[in-house]
Amino acid sequence: MGKIFCKPVSLSDQATHYCPGCTHGVIHRLVAEVIDELGVRGRTVGIAPVGCAVLAYNYFTFDFQEAAHGRAPAMATGIKRVRPDLIVFTYQGDGDLASIGMSEIIHAANRGEKFTTVFVNNAVYGMTGGQMAPTTMPNQRTTTSPFGRNVEEVGMPIKVAELISALETPAFISRQSVIKPKYVVRAKKAIKRAFQYQIEKRCFSLVEVVSTCPTNWGMTPVEAVQWAEDVMHPYYQLGDKKSPDPIKDKED
Amino acid sequence: MGKILMKGNEAIGEAAIRAGCLNYFAYPITPQSEVAEYLARRMPEAGGVFLQGESEVAVSYMIFGASGCGERAFTTSSSPGISLMAEGMSYIAGGECPAVFVNIMRGGPGLGGILPSQADYLQATKGAGHGDYRMLVLAPASVQEAVEMVMTAFPLAEKYRNPVMILGDGLIGQMMEPVEFPDHLKTEPSNKDDWATNGMDTRKSDRRNLVKSLYLDPELLNSHNLKLKAKYDRMKREEIRYETYHTESDYRVLIVSYGTMSRVCRTAIDELRSQRLDVAMVRPKTVFPFPEQAVLVASEKESCEQVISIEMSMGQMVEDVERSVRGKRQVHWFGKCGGEVPTPEEVIDAIKALVK
Amino acid sequence: MQSEVMFAGFGGQGILLSGKILAEAAMDKGMEVAWVPSYGPEMRGGTAYCTVVISDRPIGSPIIRNPMHLVAMNRPSLEKFAGVIKPGGVILINTSLIPISSGRKDVDEVQIQVTDIAKTLGSVRAANIVALGAFVARSKIIEFDILENAVRNEFKKKKEFISLNLAALQEGKKAAQA
Numbered sequence: 187m188g189k190i191f192c193k194p195v196s197l198s199d200q201a202t203h204y205c206p207g208c209t210h211g212v213i214h215r216l217v218a219e220v221i222d223e224l225g226v227r228g229r230t231v232g233i234a235p236v237g238c239a240v241l242a243y244n245y246f247t248f249d250f251q252e253a254a255h256g257r258a259p260a261m262a263t264g265i266k267r268v269r270p271d272l273i274v275f276t277y278q279g280d281g282d283l284a285s286i287g288m289s290e291i292i293h294a295a296n297r298g299e300k301f302t303t304v305f306v307n308n309a310v311y312g313m314t315g316g317q318m319a320p321t322t323m324p325n326q327r328t329t330t331s332p333f334g335r336n337v338e339e340v341g342m343p344i345k346v347a348e349l350i351s352a353l354e355t356p357a358f359i360s361r362q363s364v365i366k367p368k369y370v371v372r373a374k375k376a377i378k379r380a381f382q383y384q385i386e387k388r389c390f391s392l393v394e395v396v397s398t399c400p401t402n403w404g405m406t407p408v409e410a411v412q413w414a415e416d417v418m419h420p421y422y423q424l425g426d427k428k429s430p431d432p433i434k435d436k437e438d
Numbered sequence: 439m440g441k442i443l444m445k446g447n448e449a450i451g452e453a454a455i456r457a458g459c460l461n462y463f464a465y466p467i468t469p470q471s472e473v474a475e476y477l478a479r480r481m482p483e484a485g486g487v488f489l490q491g492e493s494e495v496a497v498s499y500m501i502f503g504a505s506g507c508g509e510r511a512f513t514t515s516s517s518p519g520i521s522l523m524a525e526g527m528s529y530i531a532g533g534e535c536p537a538v539f540v541n542i543m544r545g546g547p548g549l550g551g552i553l554p555s556q557a558d559y560l561q562a563t564k565g566a567g568h569g570d571y572r573m574l575v576l577a578p579a580s581v582q583e584a585v586e587m588v589m590t591a592f593p594l595a596e597k598y599r600n601p602v603m604i605l606g607d608g609l610i611g612q613m614m615e616p617v618e619f620p621d622h623l624k625t626e627p628s629n630k631d632d633w634a635t636n637g638m639d640t641r642k643s644d645r646r647n648l649v650k651s652l653y654l655d656p657e658l659l660n661s662h663n664l665k666l667k668a669k670y671d672r673m674k675r676e677e678i679r680y681e682t683y684h685t686e687s688d689y690r691v692l693i694v695s696y697g698t699m700s701r702v703c704r705t706a707i708d709e710l711r712s713q714r715l716d717v718a719m720v721r722p723k724t725v726f727p728f729p730e731q732a733v734l735v736a737s738e739k740e741s742c743e744q745v746i747s748i749e750m751s752m753g754q755m756v757e758d759v760e761r762s763v764r765g766k767r768q769v770h771w772f773g774k775c776g777g778e779v780p781t782p783e784e785v786i787d788a789i790k791a792l793v794k
Numbered sequence: 795m796q797s798e799v800m801f802a803g804f805g806g807q808g809i810l811l812s813g814k815i816l817a818e819a820a821m822d823k824g825m826e827v828a829w830v831p832s833y834g835p836e837m838r839g840g841t842a843y844c845t846v847v848i849s850d851r852p853i854g855s856p857i858i859r860n861p862m863h864l865v866a867m868n869r870p871s872l873e874k875f876a877g878v879i880k881p882g883g884v885i886l887i888n889t890s891l892i893p894i895s896s897g898r899k900d901v902d903e904v905q906i907q908v909t910d911i912a913k914t915l916g917s918v919r920a921a922n923i924v925a926l927g928a929f930v931a932r933s934k935i936i937e938f939d940i941l942e943n944a945v946r947n948e949f950k951k952k953k954e955f956i957s958l959n960l961a962a963l964q965e966g967k968k969a970a971q972a
Contacts, residue, residue: 228639231507234650243648249635251506252650253499254529260496264503264511265635267487268461272507272637290499293492443818443827613856614814614829616821698856705854781859 194218196227198247207400207407210238212364213306213373214245217275220378221248224385230273231265233258235287237279238312256287259294262301273384274301281311284320284344291350295390298355302380303390305346308397309418316402320344323417328402343421347394351428355390358383359428363396363419365411376426389430396422441616446581446606447472449617450514450540451480453588456619458627459510459538460486463500465493465519468552469608470542473514494519498526498539505535506649508634510592510627512538516608517546517558520566527601528567531666532651534633536595539573540588540604542611545777553777554608556697559754562605563726570663572670574602574677575726577696581615583723589623594677596628598669605725607750609698609779673727680729681721683707688741689718691789692767694733694759695748696722698779703748706785716741717789725755733762744792746770748785795850797935798858801922802843802875803867803888808922811948812865813844815926819936819944820848828856841870848935865929867908867921872896884933886925886970904932906969912962920962927966938967 193199196218204210221227230248234240236255243250253261258276266274283291283305291303310328311317317330321343325334335343347361358380362373373395380391396418400410444452451473454462462481464474474490481488487504491497497513504511515523520541530537541562545555558566562575574594578584587604595602631641635649653659683704685692695703700721707717720736722729737745745767747756756771763769772788774780801813810831817829828847845861847853862883866872869892872885879885881900890909906928912921923945930941942960949955 229637231635231637233503240652243650247646249507249637249647250649251503251635252533252648252652253502254525257496257499257526260491260499261503261506263489263491263496264463264500264505265507266503267463267489267500268504268509268511269507269636289492290496293496441821443814443821443829609830609856612831614817614827614831616827701853702855702857708854779857781857782855783859 194222196221196247198245200244202245203241204238205401207398207410208238209364209397210306212370213304213395213397214242216364216370216374216377217277217304218246219374220381223378224381226273226381226385229271230275233261233274233276235276235278235282236313237282239277239279239306240313242277256282256285257290258282259287259290259299259303263294263297263299266299266301270300270387273381275381276301276303278303278305279312280305280307280309280319280321281314284346292353295350295357295392296353296355298357298390300384300387300390302384303392304377305392305394306397307346307394307422308399309343310399310402312399312402321346323421345422347392347427350392356430357389357428358391358426358430360392360426361394361396361422361424363414363424365396365398365414369424383430394422396424441618443614444581444617445472445612445614446584447542447611448476449581449585450588450604450611451476453585453619454512454538455480455484455486456624457589457592458624459512459592460484461504461509461511462487462513463489463491463497463504463511464513465491465497465515467516467519469544470514470516470540470611472611473540494522495525498523498530501537502526502530502533502535505530505537506533506635508627508630508636510536512540514540514542516542516544517555518549520558520561524561524566527573528565528569528571529651530601531571531573532569533649534599535649536592536599537601538588538591538595538604539601540606543605543607545775551777552608554698554750554779555775555777556607556699556750557752557754557775558605559725559749559751560757562603563728563758571666572673572726573600574598574673575605575724576602576679577605577723577725578610579697579700579721581610581613582617584610585617585619586623589620593625593628598673599633600669605697607698677724678727678729678732679723680732681723682732682736683719683721684711684716685718685720685736685739687716689716689739690741690743690793691717692736692739692742692745693717693719693748694722694745694755695719696725696755699748699750702780702782703785705782706789709782709786710789715789715793728758728762730758730762733759734764737763737767742767744768744770746772746789746792748780748788749773750779751775796853797848797863798861799846799863799865799929799935800843800861800875801846801865801867802841802871805842807842807867808919809842809867810844812922812926813846815944815948816930816936816941817846818947819941820846822944823936823940825850826853828853830856841874843871843875863929863933863935865925866892867925868892869894884929886929886932888921888925902932904928904970906966908966911965911969915958915961915965917958920958923959923962924966927963928970929966931967931970
């Protein structure tokens, strides 16, 4: 009997630095599996953000560049414009993409840059120690919203997938989750589609992934999964928000 | 090929193409928008990439991305835009990628004005962004020299895997002068397979490449910085460029001046010499590395009584001049920074006031 | 030998272009040249000017406080710059739009109805070229046939304008020699 399960070639052997219960590891694996399955590892360039995933390059086995906070989409634009044959993705968190890098992601999406963004939304700044993010939920306590996010003062959390879907330029925009196996299966499908659209030179693609951060949420991993499902999922509705390919959408 | 009358900004764009750089990302700002306007038409014709980015911040990372994957890339901007790009410059230097930035300086601080200035001297020469890094900074004094410096900048950036800046003032960008594009300055990009993220398939290798500036281990960061320092020290040994004017005979005053300002000084020196007041000049063509030794030697001449830094800024280069002269002569400053280029007559008055 | 010409007038009068054509002509002759514009918001409808420096050796300062010659296409230009022109230089005044003289006795003042001449040629937009022809004929800063060649080159992509502009040069020359 042959081997039926193994580590993707695109994933390195190094143990990650992520906290117990963090879902970055799951999302890394999904990206690695997709790149293996599509057979593009030899021409892939990943772009690491600033945030917990800043060291993502240690866990993948293909070329990587590291961007400054929020600038990954501009860097991806630079690569993709001069080397359209390379497969480029940015891997960004919510502080990076939705706060300091909002301008870069909106404009890259609006230009229809043919790269893929994996956007990890865990409703908090992780690396810097649990500060409020643009995606932090109403009343959620963080180190910079110690009494809970006051939407009167700082507004409602930003729904990135919906926001970018509002742009007229064709794109593939989807929101998925990885907090339970059933969601993981769907998330992988969406990530694969996102890369396929890029390979076909169709459009910009972004998959927002609802994720957990037990450490900075002050919860156990199990509590964190429950909280994400109870609080985040109703607000951050899962599903495809926009596709360049309406027929395919119906088949799915 | 004969000479063409060209505006500095357009000549800079053309020079990059002639040097073999076919990737340009930029954001419009006066007084250098003509580079983007020129390349918006010319780049597609040359089979290259032209993209107007959403901000100077984004542009500096487009350059970083393109350069990181092994392709030549450059941008142009003016002072306020350069401040925004300074973040990217720091990352590019830290990530050890080649890149060329052109700053057609205008007056500051803040929005300042749009007329010629040299007020970004310290920003350019001491590291515009954060951290321990330097850029090689070339300062042209004519449109022809701007062309040659742009063409030289790409191989230099690749030699050091570091950003190179062309530091011109508004006049260099706006003025038209006859130019020739020398064929011999066209260079092939150096082999980047050992560091660029050009894809493992491209370089037929199983070893992946990583472009990054993060070194969380203090010892690693220290040795990374020592490696960068060694590059900057090598620039000081190998890349200093300057020109002297009338330093072979005796002179009472030594001028240090660069860019457009140095041309005004040249005219002033001619006039002063015809009035029997001997003045000489050292013109740095690289302002980093600064021609310290040349300034020191010229200032040590027995006949030389005083040294004056003449610049379109409020006393910035004078700090490097003072450092070079090592207290052996009195060092003065003369300049203006409102956008009006000092006239030869004003320079003459400033020199005469010194030797009274 | 160095000589400088300042072209000045309203934005839209083709001031920068006449300066450029003169610079091209001088370059074609093998001279060193620099064309230095005024730039910025003042170009939009306000006063526009440029200075052309022509020399037989490398040009030092491109910034000229006292140019040798002035071509003034409108009144504000004449009022602003008449006083800075070097003694012995040419001041060309477009009398179609300028009812005053320079007030200088030490210069060669040429009064020409530049705009009216251009109108009789069928295009008021050729006024800058009429002025250029008149100025070159009077100052002899460069040979006229080299100037004509430079005009042909300038309009080589819009051939229909060549004959109009060559005629404009000639009419300017005639007026300057009258």
